[in-house]
Amino acid sequence: MSELHNLMNIGSYIEEKLYAAGIYDEKTLRELGSKEAFLKIRTMDDTVCIRVLYALEGALQGIKDSQLSASDKADLKAFFKSL
Incomplete structure (x- = not known):
């Protein structure tokens, strides 16, 4: 795989999802941001839950x-519900 598993919260499950979505490194993940990365994963697997976004x-x-933070969670939850 890649160095993504070295990031906080990124275990083998999420790393595999990121890799399958074409996100191979931290730089790309940072450029996309959590929401766009999540959308790329969700395009391939519509069963991923909000915990992956968090x-x-x-x-x-x-x-x-x-x-x-509560405000970050609220923002992410609103984004998730909008999908």
Whole structure:
């Protein structure tokens, strides 16, 4: 795989999803952002849940997904519900 598994919250499951979506490295993930990366994953697997979105955002912020701020979670939840 790639170095993505070294990021916070990115285990083998999410790393495989990212890789399958054409996201092979941290630079690409950062350029896309959590929402766009999630959309790429969701295009291939419409069963992915909001926890993956939280994990991606946490990875970009360098924190555990459980430590995302309430406002970040609310924003991500609204985005997820809009899909």
